[in-house]
Amino acid sequence: MQQILIIDDDAIDRQAIKRHLGSTGIQADISEAESGEQAFDILSSKAFDVVFLDYQLPDTDGISLLRKIYNPESDLTPSPIVMLTGQGNEAVMADALRWGAQDYLIKSNISRDTLSIASRKARELFELKSNRKQAEDQIRQMQKLDAVGLLTSGVAHDFNNLLTVILGNTRLANKRLSDENADIERNDILKKIESIEAAANKGVDLVKRLMVFTRQSPLSNEMIDINQTIQETCSLVKNSLGPMVELNLNLCDSASAIQADAGQFESALINIIMNARDAMPQGGKLMIETRIVELDEQYALSCPNVKPGNYIMVAISDSGSGIPREIIKRIFDPFFTTKSTGKGTGLGLSMVYGFIRQSNGHVQVYTEEAHGTTFKIYLPCKNQASNIKQLNAKHENELTGNETILVVEDDSNVSNAAITILRYLGYRVLHAQSGNVGMQVIQKAKGDIDLILADVFLHDSINGLDFIDEVRQFYPDMKVIYTSGFMKTMLDDYKEINEKNFLSKPYSRDQLAEKVRSVLDEGEVSDERKAIRTRY
Amino acid sequence: MKEKLSVLVIDDEEAVRSTLCENLESCGFETYEATDGDEGVEFIQHKGRPNVVITDIIMPKKEGIETIREIKRRYPTIKLIAISGGGRVKATDFLALAEKLGADAVLSKPIDMEKLENTILELAG
Numbered sequence: 131m132q133q134i135l136i137i138d139d140d141a142i143d144r145q146a147i148k149r150h151l152g153s154t155g156i157q158a159d160i161s162e163a164e165s166g167e168q169a170f171d172i173l174s175s176k177a178f179d180v181v182f183l184d185y186q187l188p189d190t191d192g193i194s195l196l197r198k199i200y201n202p203e204s205d206l207t208p209s210p211i212v213m214l215t216g217q218g219n220e221a222v223m224a225d226a227l228r229w230g231a232q233d234y235l236i237k238s239n240i241s242r243d244t245l246s247i248a249s250r251k252a253r254e255l256f257e258l259k260s261n262r263k264q265a266e267d268q269i270r271q272m273q274k275l276d277a278v279g280l281l282t283s284g285v286a287h288d289f290n291n292l293l294t295v296i297l298g299n300t301r302l303a304n305k306r307l308s309d310e311n312a313d314i315e316r317n318d319i320l321k322k323i324e325s326i327e328a329a330a331n332k333g334v335d336l337v338k339r340l341m342v343f344t345r346q347s348p349l350s351n352e353m354i355d356i357n358q359t360i361q362e363t364c365s366l367v368k369n370s371l372g373p374m375v376e377l378n379l380n381l382c383d384s385a386s387a388i389q390a391d392a393g394q395f396e397s398a399l400i401n402i403i404m405n406a407r408d409a410m411p412q413g414g415k416l417m418i419e420t421r422i423v424e425l426d427e428q429y430a431l432s433c434p435n436v437k438p439g440n441y442i443m444v445a446i447s448d449s450g451s452g453i454p455r456e457i458i459k460r461i462f463d464p465f466f467t468t469k470s471t472g473k474g475t476g477l478g479l480s481m482v483y484g485f486i487r488q489s490n491g492h493v494q495v496y497t498e499e500a501h502g503t504t505f506k507i508y509l510p511c512k513n514q515a516s517n518i519k520q521l522n523a524k525h526e527n528e529l530t531g532n533e534t535i536l537v538v539e540d541d542s543n544v545s546n547a548a549i550t551i552l553r554y555l556g557y558r559v560l561h562a563q564s565g566n567v568g569m570q571v572i573q574k575a576k577g578d579i580d581l582i583l584a585d586v587f588l589h590d591s592i593n594g595l596d597f598i599d600e601v602r603q604f605y606p607d608m609k610v611i612y613t614s615g616f617m618k619t620m621l622d623d624y625k626e627i628n629e630k631n632f633l634s635k636p637y638s639r640d641q642l643a644e645k646v647r648s649v650l651d652e653g654e655v656s657d658e659r660k661a662i663r664t665r666y
Numbered sequence: 667m668k669e670k671l672s673v674l675v676i677d678d679e680e681a682v683r684s685t686l687c688e689n690l691e692s693c694g695f696e697t698y699e700a701t702d703g704d705e706g707v708e709f710i711q712h713k714g715r716p717n718v719v720i721t722d723i724i725m726p727k728k729e730g731i732e733t734i735r736e737i738k739r740r741y742p743t744i745k746l747i748a749i750s751g752g753g754r755v756k757a758t759d760f761l762a763l764a765e766k767l768g769a770d771a772v773l774s775k776p777i778d779m780e781k782l783e784n785t786i787l788e789l790a791g
Contacts, residue, residue: 287724290751291679293776298685301779302692329681373724 132158133177134249137169137195138184138214146240147182154246166190173199178209180249183231185215185222193222196229204263206230210256212248214240232256287369288336295329353512354392356442357381360418363399370404374413380619385420385442388509390489398482402446402505405479409450409503417447417619425492425508426638428551432543436492441508447620452499455589461495482507494636496615498587504616529643533580533650534558538568538597539613540588544635548583551639552646564591569600577605581650583633586614586621595624609649613637670696671790672716676706676733677749679722682775686720689779695786703733710737715744717790720782723750723764731763738768745789747782751775 134151138144144162151158161178163169166187173181185192192213199207213226213234223234232252235244303322306312364377371377399418406416423443430436453461462483486493490510497503535557539545545561552559560575562568565588572579582601584594592600598610612627615635621627630652633645673695677683680701687697698716700706706721719737723730734746748764751774761772771785 287751287775290775291682294751295681295685297776298689298779302685302688305692325681325685369724373730 132156132179133161134158135161135163135169135172135178135181135209137163137166137181137187137192139164139186139188140184143184143214143237147245150240150242150245153242156246164188166195169195170198173208180252181209181211182235182245182249183211183213184237185213185219185226193225193229196226196231200230204260206256206259206263210249210252212252285336285366285369289333292329292333292336296326299323299325299329352392353387353389354395356385356388356395356444356509357383357420359392359395360399360420360444363396363403364418367400367403371407371416372413375407375410375416376414377416378418378619380417380419382420382422385422387512388442388489389512390491390509391485394481394485394488398485398507399444399446401479401482406446406448406450406503409448409452414449414502415447415620416449417445417617419443419445419447419617419619421445422511423508423636424638424640425636426640428547428639429636432547433492435487436508437490437510440511441492442511444507444509445504445617446507447502447504447617449502449620452501452503453495453497454499458495458497462493494615496635498616501587502616502620504620506615529640529647530556531647531650532556532558534560534575534578535646536560536562536568536571536575536579536582538562538565538582538584538588538594540564540585540591544585544613548642551642554639555643555646557646564588565594565597565600566591568597572601572605579605579608581609581611581646583611583613583646586612586616586624586627595626598626609652611645611649670694671718671786672696672698673718673720673786674698674700674706674709674716675720676700676703676730677720677722678702682722686777686779686782690783690786693783695783703730703736706733707736707740710741710744715741718745718747718786720747720749723748723761731767734764734767734769745770745786747785747789748772749775749777 136144136147138147148160151160161172161176163172166189169183169187183192183195187195192215196207196211196213201207207230211226211231213223213231214237215222215226215234217236217238219236226234232255233248235248299322303319303326306314306319306322360379360381364379368377403416403418410416421443422440424440425433425436425438427438430438461479483493486507486509492508494506494508495503496506535552537545537548537552537559539548539561540563542563545563549559549561560571560579562571568582568584582598584598586594588594588597591597594612594614598608598612601608611631611633612621613633613635614621617634618627618629618632621632631649633641637645671694673687673690675683675686675690675697676699677686678701683699683701687699690697698709698713700709703721706719710716710719721730721733730748730750734748737744737746746769748761748769749772750761750764761769761774765772770789773782773785
């Protein structure tokens with residue numbers, strides 16, 4: 131027996147629907163409502179197999195009623211809904227689907243067949259969506275438990291330390307109190323009890339943090355303090371990292387609040403951190419940094435999902451083995467894993483990706499085999515106007531130039547953006563995809579190049595640093611800007627790279643303009659360099 | 667009177683260190699503390715050799731495995747007890763490794779104080 135609700139104030143229309151339904155042979159228990167208010171009460175108390183909802187109601191309209199019962203969390207209304215409208219009311223139909231109805235029917239088209247098709251479609255779509263929602267929730271929970279599994283050994287370590295303190299002090303107190311000959315010093319015993327209490331409280335705190343982390347809760351969209359969340363997560367994972375991994379934080383004070391699900395953000399961090407750990411079996415450096423960055427129009431052009439604006443960037447870098455090029459494109463795929471059975475479900479990074487997309491964020495991965503990997507997560511700043519320095523018009527004018535710049539970059543998206551920006555600023559731009567081609571370009575230009583913008587890691591080529599070394603054998607004063615997706619802190623081993631000549635990718639137009647100008651203007655071109663230029 | 671046995675406790679957790687030391691002192695041992703392997707080795711170098719060194723295995727600076735190796739190489743007569751509460755790899759894995767590298771005894775946390783005291787006496791008494 132199907133439970134059906136007809137919401138329509140016109141008794142003749144209700145009758146017609148009942149008649150058509152009867153002729154389909156469907157066994158139905160039919161309820162009726164004549165107003166929005168009445169319908170709302172019925173819908174709130176009972177689930178139906180299908181609801182036919184007329185757009186025109188005496189006290190409200192069908193869309194308003196839908197909006198009232200629609201649950202954005204599940205993207206569903208409490209029961210499957212077929213909206214009934216008059217001819218040519220496309221806006222209502224679109225709105226109905228937007229607010230959770232599964233199908234619509236034009237009233238003049240109602241017949242036995244259209245009713246039965248629409249009600250079946252509504253039921254099937256409704257079921258599909260609610261199943262999918264359930265599956266997604268399950269996967270999220272599984273993923274979370276996965277992360278907890280990774281944490282367990284570290285937490286066990288903490289607990290065993292706390293238990294050592296508790297048991298050790300209990301034994302001491304016991305021993306002193308039970309020795310009949312000893313002078314019992316109250317303060318001494320009290321001190322033991324305080325130590326026990328402090329350790330037990332730490333245990334309570336540890337359990338609480340674990341519980342918060344594993345709680346099964348829907349995605350919430352609260353304001354979270356990003357730096358604080360990172361610090362708390364790190365204190366939770368630090369013992370799982372092992373002694374050989376050196377964890378450092380470099381958090382930017384102004385990177386404060388974002389709107390996101392705290393639990394999901396923690397899971398995402400833990401996932402990336404644990405992957406980083408696994409990439410460094412011999413130990414290494416793990417660095418977490420926050421910055422406020424601007425992803426500008428130019429950048430958004432190369433990444434279809436990115437809206438230009440200010441973002442908080444969380445960069446997680448490791449000095450591990452790097453991700454092989456052949457798998458880099460697959461790392462965010464669900465169930466893709468390089469770990470052996472039982473070591474990982476392959477859901478970790480796909481969940482990270484899902485979280486970032488849901489939060490209107492963006493993620494970039496820079497990796498270099500044998501050097502390491504950097505995950506840069508961008509989450510939108512709550513207050514778009516604040517935080518980042520805006521260049522004024524005058525300033526921007528000063529950032530143009532007509533010098534010649536050679537861009538050595540193998541990623542065509544990046545080089546295209548850089549070339550466009552530099553040309554816009556008035557520079558003459560040459561481009562090479564590799565170090566070898568770069569050398570040829572320089573020879574052809576007879577050294578008449580004022581600045582080289584060189585990617586540090588170039589594939590199928592000598593790297594940017596060796597390339598510049600080679601260039602400087604001929605042109606010792608050649609000005610250089612090094613760029614890389616890695617954070618500067620992960621390139622500290624390269625002494626020739628410093629804050630002044632380094633630009634981290636992705637860079638905005640203003641950042642590139644400013645950096646180029648500052649390097650070009652630094653210690654103005656000397657006569658000596660001009661002489662060298664003539665010589666070659 | 668028989669001289670007290672001296673024990674150096676290396677652990678990065680202050681509360682663990684002081685608990686171990688107090689318990690050992692209550693049993694008549696003389697104790698010294700160090701917060702990491704470097705400090706421990708420095709202590710031995712400058713302040714004298716203890717009869718027994720107890721070292722945690724997972725520590726931030728110089729970790730225990732390295733410490734054990736160094737102390738055993740430079741001061742083969744000092745008895746070494748490795749302790750661990752687990753961590754990245756199962757505790758027992760680390761402890762097995764510690765034994766292989768020359769620890770004279772291994773104990774996992776939470777530490778059974780009586781067992782620790784007996785172990786010290788067996789090794790150095």
